[in-house]
Amino acid sequence: MRCLVVQTVLITAAALTSVRGQGIPRTISDRRGGPPLQVRAVQHGTAILPCDLRPPQENDSAILVVWYKNDITPIYSYDMRPKPNEQTRHWKNPDHLNERATFKATTEPAHLNINRVEENDEGDYRCRVDFTKSPTRNSRVQLTVIVPPHKPNILDDNERTVPTVAGPYVEGGLMRLTCVVFGGRPQPVVRWWRGEMLLDSEEEASESSSGPRRNTLVVTMLTRADLHAEFTCQASNNNISQPVSASVRIEMYLRPMSVQLLVSDLAPLSAEKKYSINCMTYGSRPPAKITWYLNGKSLDNYSDTISPDTNMTMSTLNFKATLQDHKKKLTCRAENNKVHGGVDEANWELDINFVPVLRLELGSNMNPEDIEEGDDVYFECKVHANPEAYKVVWKHNGNVIQNNAKNGVFVQRYDLAFRKVNRSQAGNYTCVASNVEGDGTSNSVELKIMYKPICLPDQKLVYGVARHEEARVICRVEAYPAPHTFRWAFNNTEEMVDVPQARYKNSTRRTQSILTYRPVTEMDYGMVLCWASNTAGLQKNACMFHIIPAQKPESPYNCTLTNQTTDSLSVECTAGFDGGQQQYFFLEVFDQHTAILQANRTSKDAAFTVAGLEPGKVLKMVLYAANSKGRSKETLLEGFTLKVAEKQTGTPIPFEFTPLLGVLIGVITALVLVTLVILGALKLKSDRRAQRPGDLPVKKATAPSAEELYDTDDRNPDVVPTNKDSDYQLTGSTAGTPLAVQTTPDGQSATMPAHQINHLQGLPPTYQINEYNNYPTLPLSGEVTYAELCLARPTTLATTGMDSKLGVIVGGKPYTKEATVYACIDHSVRQPTPLGFQQQQQQQQQQQDSGLVTPGSGIISGKHHPREVVTVRTPLISTQESCV
Missing domain, CATH: 2.60.40.10 (Immunoglobulins)
Incomplete structure (x- = not known):
C-alpha cells in the first residue's frame, strides 16, 4: 500500500512538472499577494512555515499540498484525499528535512514545522496547494536561521578563566571582570547583571565582524555586602530565544567585625582559682586567629572553636588567677592576616x-x-x-x-x-x-626575751640505781640566751656537796647537762641539784633529782576491758611506779578452762589489744611490769570473747488472728493490769514500812556540800551506779569472775563495766581488786549476788597524792570530794530462803542498834589485817531490798 502512495505522489509531481513545462510561470509572480513571508528561527529551535489551505470559492477543497525549497526541490507533500491510513498522506524527502519536518493541516493556518533547525535550513520555501475545482495556489516563505552566540567566558585581572567563583577579593579592594563572547549571527550584545540590576560596564567592539565581543566590569571599594554576590554576563542577538549567560560568585576576605570578652559584668576573680574565660569574634573570612596576652606577654593555654558556617570563632582561655595578676591587662586579639589592617582586640583590666x-x-x-x-x-x-x-x-x-x-x-x-x-x-x-x-x-x-634559766617540766626526777651502778642524770633547762655553765650538788640531808666538774658534761645543745653518778654506800642516796647560768644570771631555783635504790616496778592497776568482740579485746591499765628505771608491760592470755596460753603481748605502755582469739571463750589474763631489776607482782583479770550469733533455720509459720485469740488476749491483758495494781499497792506499803528516818540522807539548804558531789544515780536506791568515780562500788563473783564479765542465769553477758578502785591512804599501790588471792574465802559457785552498802557521807577526807618533784606519796591534804568506801561480800554464809534472809537482816539491825556492829566496820584499812565483814545475802530473784 505504501508503494502505491509513493507512486501516486511521484506521478502527481511529474504531471505538475509537465504542466510547468507547458508555460505555467515559475517565478514569484505565481503566488498571490506581495513579497515572501519572513520567518525567523533560532538554530536548534523550531521553524514554523505557514501555508494557506482555504479554497478560493465555495464547494471546493484542497486535495494536495507540496513544499519546495528554493523553488526547485520538493521536500514535503501532504495528500488530503481520503486515505485508509494517515501515514500514507505524508511524503518526506530523505535528502533534506528527513524526519525533522511535520505538516499540520488541521491548524489555522496550516504550517510546516521544522524541528532542530540547522543553519543550512535557511532559504526560500514555497507551498503549493491543489484544489478540486480552483486553480493551484503558491505562497512563499523566507526562512532566516539565527545563530546564537557561544556561552560567555569570564576572565579575571590576570586574563584567567573564572569557572564559578571569582576572587577572593579583599574587603575595601577592587574587582575587575571581563566577559568575552564568541560567535553569533547577527553579532550579540554583551551586558553585565547583578541579580535583576543592569550594571554599568564598558563594552569593547571587535576589530572584525566575526571577532569576539568583550565587556569589562569594574567594582571599586568592595564591601561586606559583596560577599557571595553573583555577577552574570549575558550575550543576546535575538528576542526569540533566551540569551546565553555565565555567572560567577564573589569570594572575599573580610576583617573581624567584633571581638568580645564574655565576662559577666567583668566580675572580680579570686586568686588561686581556675577560670575559663571566653572570647568571641565574628564576621571574619577566613576565620580569625585569636591570641591571648597578659600585659603584652603571650599566653598559650587556650583552645579555639569555629562555628559550622565559619562566621564565628570562640576561644576559651584556661586561666589561673594569681595575686601578681592584679591590675594587669588581659587582651583577646582577633587577626585576619589576609586583610590589610584586619586586627581587632578586646581588653580587660583584671580585678583579682x-x-x-x-x-x-x-x-x-x-x-x-x-x-x-x-x-x-x-x-x-x-x-x-x-x-x-x-x-x-x-x-x-x-x-x-x-x-x-x-x-x-x-x-x-x-x-x-x-x-x-x-x-x-x-x-x-x-x-x-x-x-x-x-x-x-x-x-x-x-x-626573744633574755631571762635566767629555769627547769623544764616533765623531766625524769627519780632515778633508781643499785650500788656501784652508774646513773646518767639529765638536767634540762630553758633559758635565753643558752646557759654557758652548769653546777651540780649532792644533798643527803646531812650536808650539800658540790659535784666535781669531771663527773658531768654539758650537752652540745647547751640546754642540758648530764651527770654520771654512782652510789657506793647508803649515804650516797639522796638528792642531786642542778643550776645553770647564762648572760641574764644564775638560775634561781635548782632542778632537783632523787637518787634511790633501784627496785622492781609496781604492778599495773585500774585495769579495764574494752572493745570486746568475737575474736579480740583490749586492756587498758594505769602504770605503777617504775622503780626508778625503764619498765615494760606484759600481758599473757590463757583459756580459763584449759589453762592454754592464747596470746602473749609486750608494750611500753600499759595498754594492749589482742586479736585472733576464738569466739565464746572465757579468758584469764595476767598482767605485770618488768625492768632491769625484775618483774612486778601479777595483776589478774578475767574476760571473754563474744559468741557468734546462731543462725535460725526453718520456714516461718504464718500468724493468723482469730476471734478466740482476741478474747484470750483481752483476758490476759486484764489479769496483768489487775496484778500490776496489786503489786504496786504492796510495794508502796512495803516502802513505807521499810523506810526509817535514820537511813535517809538529809540535804541541808546551804552552800554546795559533799552531798552535791555524788552522782544523781546515787540518790536512787533502785539504780545500780556504774560511774568509775562513784563513792562506792559493787562487786560480785561467779567462780571468781569479776562482775564486769559475769554471765547472768539467762545466758547473756552482763553489761556492767568493770569498776576501778582507787588506793586509800597508806594502802600499797600494788593492791588490786582483781587480785583474788586477797579473798581466799570467795566461793566458786555460779550464783550472782548483788548488794548495796549505804554509809554516812563525809564532807571532807584526807587523801593521798604524789609529789611531782620528789616522786613519793604524801598524804594529809584536805580534799572536798567524799571518800571511796570499800566493802566485801562474804559468800561463805548462805540463807536457804528469803525468810531466813529477813531474819538475818533483822538480827544484824539489832546488833547495829546495840553497838555490836558499826556501819563502817566493813572498811578496809591500810594494812592486811583481819577485817570484820558485813555480809548481806540476797537471792537473785527477790522482791526484798536491803541497805546496811
Missing part, C-alpha cells in the same frame, strides 16, 4: 580578689637579739589585700591577744605594743587579717 598577704616585723628601731625583761616592744603588721581586710587579729603562740592596757598590752589594727615585757610574753607572734576571700596569716616573728 586575694587572701590578705601579711608581713610582720618588729619595730624598726629595735634589736631582736637585745631585748630584756622590762623593755618596751612593738610590732608592725603590713597588710596587702583586695578587697581591704575588715579584721586583723594578733596571736601569741597561736592564742589570740586581747587589748589590756592595764597590763601594758596595746592592740591596734596594724600595730601591737607591749610595755615592760616579761618572760611569759616571749614566743612566736603572728597577725591574721580577714577579708571576703579568707584569712591570711603573716610570717612568724619570734620575740
